[in-house]
Amino acid sequence: MPSPSPRALLTGLGAAAIAVLAGCGTPVGTAAQDRAAPVVADDLPPGSATTTAPAPTPAPPRQLAGVGPRTLARIPQQTRQVVLVTGRSRDSSDATVVLYRRTADGGWKPGAAWPAHNAKDGWTTDHHAGDLRSPIGVFTLSDAGGLRSDPGTRLPYHHSGGFDIGGRGFRGEPLAGSFDYVVAIDYNRATGVTPLDWTRPMGASRGGGIWLHVDHGGPTHGCVSVSESHMKQLLAALDPALHPVVVMGDAASLAG
Template sequence: MPSPSPRVLLSGLSAAAIAVLAGCGTTVGTPAQDRVAPVAAGDRPPGTGTTTARPPTAKPAPPQALPGLGPRTLARIPRQTGQLVMVTGRSRTSSDATVVVYRRTPDGGWQPGAAWPAHNAKDGWTTDHHAGDLRSPIGVFTLSDAGGLRSDPGTKLPYHHSGGFSIGGRGFRGERLAGSFDYVVAIDYNRITGVSPLDWTRPMGASRGGGIWLHVDHGGPTHGCVSVSEPHMKQLLATLDPALHPVVVMGDAASLAS
């Protein structure tokens, strides 16, 4: 996260639709001398009434699973989770990622939203995040609190509006960082929930880092956060619902597949 000081951190199968193919038939003409006269309804033998063919019934599509997630990652997703933000890094050392928001469907599957381009930490991903390592933590983390320099754009998450989200300076590519924290969602890694993302309490200690957020993209890698464009960040805030127990599943593709 491009922050002047660390802060508290928050964290398939594609189902193929089953189609039933109904065949089409053609009627071939019969020479007149070979035709059989129709039998009147009253002359039909008992039990030989007219049978109407029923069209095949389409089977419902099976629930869609979460693509790219292996059994170990899936096991870490809480049973009550109804919303999931999947952040998939291009590689273990890449700062480029893709974000997709999923919602659980009544049949137990998952409905994906659009894929958004994103950035993560400059040096990629790690399963052992520490302050200043320039890597984003791999894992499954709840999403409980939001905030920003700008006023609440309309979210069901607790929103903490504060001037403390101001930031200046330049990023790793020389890009301006101003506006990066206009909207943020704290990822519940090494933080307590129910407080502002600016809260510095670190249950696992300061050495384990902090302030890993979802925030507005500034056009380059972060110090540890995940960033998306401002319109996508506002859409995320409007979508997340604490009643659905949202989580973020984040890491490089190979790690998430384990």
């Protein structure tokens, strides 16, 4: 058999070298080699998986539910606790109470919603003694007290037999125990004294003695009432260092 020529040997060696460089004996230019070729980021079209996604927009701070800008503007800057009392309607005695705390981002974190009662004939922006309406507004919460001993509150607590009450409410329900625990709402009252103090800075005709107190199962004369267990929770949570206020009124008025 004749020996291959030198040119044929070089041609064979070159083909073998190319085959080795191509990997696993795969000929250059085949689909398999194209699949194995590395892909660099610059080759990818805009919007591909390797494109850096924009940072998500943070959610806005949570606000007091149903409270509009005019009402919000009345809340003191230093306030970190809000008892929000939202009446069902202007003439309703049914309401909901939620305790909020201001968060680090300036928003408000709500607690549980509690059923409540307010005055028999609803709400007013011009409260007067005997009108059977609760005053609408933003009021500080400075003093607490009750017929029973202090359940554990950081508010000044005035324990006194003067909180005893008898008789019946508008629906014939007994009123006994209604003032076992109270928090004075600072409407037309002096602060830093017992809720039983009857000083009326705006005059007696403008009413007073507006409290958060234990619910007796019916409308009040002007106060806001929640269950005894919720009053205890409220007393335990309120902290003078957080400058608590109550924001109270019917839903339509608070939305303003």
